[in-house]
Amino acid sequence: MNVRVGSAPDSWGVWFADDPKQIPWQRFLDEVAEAGYEWIELGPYGYLPTDLNRLREELERRSLKVCGTFLMAHLEDQDAWPGLQSDLMGAGALLAGLNAEFLVLIDDLHTDWFTGERIKPERLDDDGWKRLIDTTHKVAQIARDEFGLRLAYHSSPDSHVAFEDQIEKLLEDTDPALVCLGQDIGHLAYRGVDPVDFVRRHHERIPYLHLKSVDPQLRQQVEREEIPFIHAVEMGMFCELARGLVDYQAFRDLLQEIQFDGWVIVEQDMYPAPFDKPLPIAKRNREYLRELGIG
Secondary structure (H helix, E strand, C coil), X not given: CEEEEEECHHXXXXXXXXXXXXXXXXXXXXXHHHCCCCEEEXXXXXXXXXXXXXXXXXXXHCCCEEEEEEEEECCCCHHHHHHHHHHHHHHHHHHHHCCXXXXXXXXXXXXXXXXXXXXXXXXXXXXXXXXXXXXXXXXXXXXXXXXXXXXXXXXXXXXXXCCHHHHHHHHHHCCCCCEXXXXXXXXXXXXXXXXXXXXXXXXXXXXXXXXXXXXXHHHHHHHHHCCCHHHHHHHCCEECHHHXXXXXXXXXXXXXXXXXXXXXXXXXXXXXXXXXXXXXXXXXXXXXXXXXXXX
16 A cells, blocks of 8 residues: 555644634644654645745745645535635645645535534535535536646535435545545544445545544434534544544555555544644654554
């Protein structure tokens, strides 16, 4: 197998382009390099500098390379397109200029980011689903044709592509030449899916992985009490790779079995995070992957 290991601003508690609760971007870059990661995602567009020359200089100074970044929007909502298109053109140009390969696309939450209140239906009707698929293809075509990027779709709890049947329907309804999966292992476990089984069945569409794990007791509580995703994160649902529900030894064996050739990005959701919290966790996660022989 040929595994490139990276991390992302998300593992430093970064969810938004600008938020005083988030660690300054210079410190994130310093610490992700100190933790031993070679590859990074850029995080939400605008968190890191959007001037290509300045960003390239900052990355080179720390010997960091960029594999991709994510865009998030209500993909079924036509009114969300102008903002998504603007971020796509900005982030796409940055990624192309940095020789990155992937654009990760996520459907925005159907719950409020701060209160957890339901603001959209949990599942889309047929027309809403068609709009989500059409938008996904539209983004994928622009990403490929304008910037030479592959679109990796990322399922997420409290989005309209969260459960196993929704992910598999997305695979059925999208063009394999345009859309692959940027599959989050922890998010599968969060929704009761066996990550090893899922990736084994769909690995031909999965060149890009996000790694995190899930606290098993909290997961049961969240499912039982229907706790919104944002509150689950605040409770500490996503834990270190060595301490959670996901069997990463079995997952390592699977990567060897399928001769995985791609990226694994450690992405431990923890917004908001005290500034001194992420670095020790990032170091332990990186060392655990080394012990497993992943990267």
